[in-house]
Amino acid sequence: MMRWLLAVLLMSGAAQADVLVRSGEHGSYTRLAFDLPTARAWRMGRVADGYALRLDPAVTLDMSRIYRRIGRGRIAGVGVDAATGDVLLRLGCACYATAFESRPGTVVIDVHPGAAKPGSRFELSLDPPPPPKPVVRTAGYDWTDITRTPPDLPMAPALDPFRDAVLRQLAAGAARGVVDMVDRPPPLPPLPLPEQVRIAEEPGFVADPDQPLTTDGLACIPxxxxxxxxxxxxxxxxxxxxxxxxxxxxxxxxxxxxxxxxxxxxxxxxxxxxxxxxxxxxxxxxxxxxxxxxxxxxxxxxxxxxxxxxxxxxxxxxxxxxxxxxxxxxxxxxxxxxxxxxxxxxxxxxxxxxxxxxxxxxxxxxxxxxxxxxxxxxxxxxxxxxxxDAPLRTLTAAPGAEGDSALAAIVAEGGRDTDEARITLADRRLSARQPVDEPTRLALEALLHEARGGPDEARLARLVALARAATQDFDTAFAEAPASTEAELWAWLAEAGGDDAILTHGVLADGTARPIVPREVRLAMARRLTDLGLPDPALRWLDTDPAAAPEDERLIAARAHLARQDGLDAQRWLGGLDTAEATALRTAAARQLAGPSAEVSVPTVAPAQPMTPLAQGRALTADSDAVRQQIEALLTR
Known part of the structure; x- marks a missing residue:
């Protein structure tokens, strides 16, 4: 007995379990899905402020997770009418709703923007208005009491001659074969019935399987x-x-x-x-x-x-x-x-x-x-x-001198359509480290003023900064250039900047971080500063670890240390290099360490004859012995 009672209680709890309402956004529509425990009758229609879904019999719904996946743009609110148990759907936009059963027991409601299709059954009121009260007839004159049988009156005598004439003509026509005497005319074809069958899309089926679709399931526009x-x-x-x-x-x-x-x-x-x-x-x-x-x-x-x-x-x-x-x-x-x-x-x-x-x-x-x-x-x-026209010719201008000539010809024509050609030509020349003339620079500044706040502002700001750098106005260029253009300005300064500009911007103050520029720009700045007799500022543009630095950077660092009269660091940066330039710098460092009157012999390495690993080790040992002897000679003076 207890076992049967436990089974009944479990079945009752399962029947009263809440039905989870799922939701989701699907691009052009918002969807609600009701996973009912069993298939049941349902009906959806219009109410005062939206739509209502009526389930027969009603169930308890769990709507706590509806707005985790959707917003309130289309579905402003979902509730249950306490009196009727209907699910009330309040809309938040000029939208319409459709409903269908995707599978037995699953009712789906889709909310679409716009107006509903004409004749949609979901636009009808869920509770139709009550029928009108019957009209109470009052007793009065009843014309139906008059007899409906027409009186059998004899034909008027005046019609007899006409009837006889018609009969004679019909008889004559029948005798000649032009009149066919029949009992009665054939019946008229039946009138077509009004169209009452309405066919809608079957849920879960594609109306046209051959219609191309997007990856999201939308129909491609024909x-x-x-x-x-x-x-x-x-x-x-x-x-x-x-x-x-x-x-x-x-x-x-x-x-x-x-x-x-x-x-x-x-x-x-x-x-x-x-x-x-x-x-x-x-x-x-x-x-x-x-x-x-x-x-x-x-x-x-x-x-x-x-x-x-x-x-x-x-x-x-x-x-x-x-x-x-x-x-x-x-x-x-x-x-x-x-x-x-x-x-x-x-x-x-x-x-x-x-x-x-x-x-x-x-x-x-x-x-x-x-x-x-x-x-x-x-x-x-x-x-x-x-x-x-000019914009299309600008677009199709090929790179190189021929394309630049075509762009210059478009600029010479004048007109507003030539602005893009002017910008493209200036971009090509400035990117190739070629200066632009003064009218072009002024035109770029005017275009930048017009493009403030627009999509072309950054592009024009870069060109204006490079144009000023081309005229050696690096102070204004660095002050007004966007951050994305600073690397190009440093490259222009290292390659074509004057000595005054190198001294003003290339000598970094103490505590100033080195600009983030390509390695070629760093080496060029270090080379320029070393040539100007400023080895210490030049070393700030180089790495501090000889083992991690490439060969060209090590040679530039060694040259800077020689300019500082620091032969030991110069030899440290030259360690392991066997090129002709490295040998010359190593000789200069040895002479610097030995003094002006000493004769130093530095072994040279023939680059044409590759050395074995054992020979390379012996050469390095000999170099270190020579350096140690020179240092001891300096210390004993």
Whole structure:
């Protein structure tokens, strides 16, 4: 008996266990999942401030973990009606909800932004209004009491001749075979019944298995919705623009969807992205359509897409790949991108669109280190436009003297479109340690003033600092240059700076950390300071460990120690080096240690004959013995 009682208690506890409500964000929608213990009837509909889910029978829900994975942007609150047990869903945006059963016992609610589809059963009230009260009829005149049988009246005598004439003509027609006498006419075909069957998407099944999808499961935008090259009109744009945007409003000033779509597409074909976005904002009723037109309009105007509908399409196989890559300034980690499909779609565009979006596409491929695709885009632009404008000529200018001459020719033409050519030419010359003229420096400073706070500020600040360094104005260059440009300024100072600039900036004060520059720049600064007779400041640019320093740095350090009259440290830095320069420096160090009147013989090493390890050890021993004898001679004086 106790065993049966324990089993009943366990079953009762399992039946009363709370049902966990799971949640998750899925990009364009927010999802709630109710894992019910058993399959049961459910119904969802509209209530005063959102939606309500009714389960039959009701269960106890655990909703403590709902907002761990989602925010309150779409689902502002979830609760349970104490009276009815309904799950109340309060929305925090202009959204709509749909529900389906993914598997028996699992009810899923998805909240999407925008307006619900027409005829959605979830937009109906969960509790329909009560039926109207029956109308109480009052007694009155009842016309149904009149007999419905028409009176059997004899035919008027005036119709008899007409009837006889018709019968004679019908008989004559039948005799000639032109009239077929039948008992009654054939019945009329039945009227078609009104359409009552409504077919919706089956949860868990894909409507079109062959439809291409992204890695996130989103449907790729069809090529027909991105075929900008097919949206033009016959004739010049000046003559077809009015007809292309005509008829936007029909009867009662209501927008005509076909005319609105035609106008938006025609403006995108012409490259008028701002105008297309304006028409879509005013007339397009579909929020998803407005988002697509908005992104396309921004990209056609060489601007960043903001709606976010195109970035997931970068991995699709059709034209969607082109616009998806254009909408991503930098690749998304782990997200595939179909560069081949993007190039194919780009070459299918008309010439003027290739010229407009070509520079942006080259920047996208360059940011992805896909130089081959960038070159193919450039070739497609050149094929499309035999006489490119200044920005395109700047983009396609080859490196080297020929490209610099082409950029100089663009700058000489003048105009605002030549600013990029001026910046590119200055960047090439300054990066090659070539000075720029005074007008170019002044133009760069003016462009920097205009670009304050913009994306080009750092690039122009670097060029202005290098241009000032080219004119030996290192004080202003170091004072105003960004931190990312200091290494280039030190390289310019070490290579082309005057002696005054070397003394001002190269002699580091006590306690000042050595600038973080490439090793070649450090060695060049140490060499310049040593040549100026400043070995101590030169040594601050070098490492302090001879064993870890490369050969060229050891030679420069030995030369600096010789300038300090420190032959011992010079020989310490030269230990193990057998080059001709090292031998000469070792001889100078030995003479410095022996005094001006001593004759010192330093063994030389023939570089052409490689030494065995035993011979190298003997040579090092001989060198150390000679140095020890010289030191003892100095100490006994």
């Amino acid at each position: 090529d027909a919705d991105l075929a900008l090259g097919d949206w033009g009109a016959d004739g010049p744009a000046a003559l077809t623009l009015a007809s292309g945007r005509g008829g936007l409003e029909g009867e009662f000033d209501r927008p005509d969807p076909e005319a609105v779509t035609r106008a938006i597409r025609y403006h995108l074909f012409l490259g008028f992205g701002a105008e297309a976005r304006q028409i879509a904002q005013v007339y397009a009723p579909n929020a998803e359509g407005r988002a697509l037109w908005s992104d396309l309009g921004h990209l056609v105007d060489a601007e960043e897409a903001t709606a976010g509908i195109l970035p997931p399409m970068a991995g699709c196989d059709g034209a969607a790949a082109l616009w998806g890559i254009l909408s991503l300034p930098r690749p998304q980690p782990g997200a595939p991108e179909n560069a081949g499909a993007a190039l194919q779609a780009f070459t299918a565009l008309p010439q003027h669109l290739r010229r407009d979006i070509g520079p942006m596409l080259v920047e996208r491929f360059t940011a992805r280190h896909d130089d081959a695709s960038a070159m193919r885009v450039r070739d497609a632009i050149l094929r499309a436009e035999p006489a490119p």
